[in-house]
Amino acid sequence: xxxxxPVKRVVDYNVKVRVKADNTGxxxxxxxxxxxxxxxxxxxxxxxxxxxxxxxxIIAVSIGPAQAQEQIRTALAMGADRGILVEAENTExxxxxxxxxxxxxxxxxxxxxxxxxxxxxxxxxxxxxxAALLGWSQGTYASKVELADGAAKVTREVDGGLETVNxxxxxxxxxxxxxxxPRYASLPNxxxxxxxxxxxxxxxxxxxxxxxxxxxxxxxxPPKRQAGVKVGSxxxxxxxxxxxxxxx
Amino acid sequence: MAVLLLADRSGNIVSQPTRSAVAAASQIDKDVHVLxxxxxxxxxxxxxxxxxTKVIQADGPAYEHGLAEPAAALLVALAPNYSHLLAPxxxxxxxxxxxxxxxxxxxxxxxxxxVESPDTFxxxxxxxxxxxxxxxxxxxxxxxxxxxxFDPVPAEGGTAAVENAPAAEDPGVxxxxxxxxxxxxxxxxxxxxxxxxxxxxxxxxxNFAILDKVADKLGAAVGASRAAVDAGYAPNDxxxxxxxxxxxxxxxxxxxxxxxxQHLAGMKDSKVIVAINKDEDxxxxxxADYGLVGDLFTIxxxxxxxxx
Numbered sequence: 001x002x003x004x005x006p007v008k009r010v011v012d013y014n015v016k017v018r019v020k021a022d023n024t025g026x027x028x029x030x031x032x033x034x035x036x037x038x039x040x041x042x043x044x045x046x047x048x049x050x051x052x053x054x055x056x057x058i059i060a061v062s063i064g065p066a067q068a069q070e071q072i073r074t075a076l077a078m079g080a081d082r083g084i085l086v087e088a089e090n091t092e093x094x095x096x097x098x099x100x101x102x103x104x105x106x107x108x109x110x111x112x113x114x115x116x117x118x119x120x121x122x123x124x125x126x127x128x129x130x131a132a133l134l135g136w137s138q139g140t141y142a143s144k145v146e147l148a149d150g151a152a153k154v155t156r157e158v159d160g161g162l163e164t165v166n167x168x169x170x171x172x173x174x175x176x177x178x179x180x181x182p183r184y185a186s187l188p189n190x191x192x193x194x195x196x197x198x199x200x201x202x203x204x205x206x207x208x209x210x211x212x213x214x215x216x217x218x219x220x221x222p223p224k225r226q227a228g229v230k231v232g233s234x235x236x237x238x239x240x241x242x243x244x245x246x247x248x
Numbered sequence: 249m250a251v252l253l254l255a256d257r258s259g260n261i262v263s264q265p266t267r268s269a270v271a272a273a274s275q276i277d278k279d280v281h282v283l284x285x286x287x288x289x290x291x292x293x294x295x296x297x298x299x300x301t302k303v304i305q306a307d308g309p310a311y312e313h314g315l316a317e318p319a320a321a322l323l324v325a326l327a328p329n330y331s332h333l334l335a336p337x338x339x340x341x342x343x344x345x346x347x348x349x350x351x352x353x354x355x356x357x358x359x360x361x362x363v364e365s366p367d368t369f370x371x372x373x374x375x376x377x378x379x380x381x382x383x384x385x386x387x388x389x390x391x392x393x394x395x396x397x398f399d400p401v402p403a404e405g406g407t408a409a410v411e412n413a414p415a416a417e418d419p420g421v422x423x424x425x426x427x428x429x430x431x432x433x434x435x436x437x438x439x440x441x442x443x444x445x446x447x448x449x450x451x452x453x454x455n456f457a458i459l460d461k462v463a464d465k466l467g468a469a470v471g472a473s474r475a476a477v478d479a480g481y482a483p484n485d486x487x488x489x490x491x492x493x494x495x496x497x498x499x500x501x502x503x504x505x506x507x508x509x510q511h512l513a514g515m516k517d518s519k520v521i522v523a524i525n526k527d528e529d530x531x532x533x534x535x536a537d538y539g540l541v542g543d544l545f546t547i548x549x550x551x552x553x554x555x556x
């Protein structure tokens with residue numbers, strides 16, 4: 001079975017982002033970029049499915065700037081077989097889902113394994129939107145995935161605990177944090193990944209209109225909190241919470 | 249045109265995030281209809297929410313567990329009568345609404361933190377480090393609501409009529425197998441007035457339990473950082489942060505939590521934040537109203553005693 005794994009190039013999760021002075025967005029020039037952490041988990045799960053003999057080929061796909069090649073190379077170094085880069089910037093989840101749908105129809109995977117959300121726009125939407133456009137089942141926030149007999153049994157992280165659903169294949173599964181611990185790519189694998197093929201496309205090659213539906217009117221710093229005080233003892237803390245903050 | 253809100257029910261009651269979403273929906277339009285999947289008693293509870301003008305209840309095995317595929321198909325069938333389709337930003341709402349949006353060919357706007365106008369909304373990006381104002385050009389608006397940003401409407405006061413949902417097709421591609429819902433006597437994390445959270449510094453699941461006694465005295469819910477959850481000290485659904493729950497209680501007590509960006513994303517709207525940490529340079533002190541530097545294993549029992 002073929003697996004498709006979409007990966008996104010995002011500002012590294014350790015970077016404290018800064019809002020641009022003109023309020024048009026956040027500063028992304030000269031900022032460290034990486035693969036979205038949830039996508040690393042999705043790649044890892046795909047590679048494990050291949051190691052178990054369930055998957056035969058893993059295609060890593062990224063929709064983003066030319067530099068998103070780096071994130072595809074990372075996926076290839078982790079164990080993906082080949083890559084597809086669709087060069088399109090600032091695409092919204094709906095546009096990304098439409099591009100992915102076109103790639104799914106071309107490549108014919110039985111499972112799309114992806115992250116539950118990207119840590120830049122925090123949308124948490126692309127997987128569900130792709131499932132809708134394809135008419136496929138969806139297993140979001142997966143913490144466990146078992147494939148057998150044309151179905152995927154997915155344990156999902158929901159608000160009160162865990163829930164298990166059975167999905168007919170083909171399906172979309174989105175990875176939650178606890179699905180697995182992604183591996184580090186070894187140096188020999190990074191070298192080998194350089195030789196694996198990456199195909200580059202434009203949205204027009206796939207016949208997809210990715211015109212945005214949302215316009216960002218402004219991006220601001222969130223309201224700052226007032227500087228607090230350090231207290232010297234538990235008694236002082238409790239006294240302040242009672243009389244000053246009046247919360248207990 | 250009216251707005252349709254998909255309710256999230258916990259058993260026979262409507263969840264608090266749903267009541268926050270009613271408050272958000274009321275800012276968009278005075279005519280708020282609520283859709284309840286399964287649960288006749290929850291539908292009656294939804295009818296009592298102030299601001300709700302009609303409740304639509306959908307019975308049937310496909311809806312009982314809120315599976316995304318049949319639920320989205322039903323919402324799409326109802327959509328022609330509504331300008332806006334909303335849901336609380338709970339696991340259920342986030343699972344279903346993007347699917348609905350794609351079926352309607354619109355871009356979903358998730359976790360709205362403010363309503364500027366019927367087509368312009370505020371939402372946080374980059375783990376709460378930036379606040380974006382976005383305007384949509386889509387005819388129909390599909391949204392999820394960040395509960396911590398809207399005061400929930402009271403549970404009583406309304407008198408809406410309940411009617412049955414029209415039949416909609418079940419795509420039949422998924423089935424509910426089972427659930428393991430964590431048992432807790434304490435208030436729900438996203439609804440609690442006081443939250444006490446522990447981090448990696450607690451050291452073990454046994455040690456983590458020392459927070460329980462303080463929680464009991466304060467009527468607080470217990471939360472955890474990702475590090476504590478990953479180490480197995482606390483269950484997954486206790487996680488507060490960008491990838492866990494977003495809370496905004498009156499009092500948030502962070503115990504042995506350093507204060508990573510991803511954790512702050514889940515709690516920095518709390519009214520009063522208390523940090524207890526032995527590292528006086530921990531980033532948590534930059535957002536804390538009251539900080540206490542010291543060993544949590546001496547401070548927590550002392551705090552319990554001090555609370556009487």
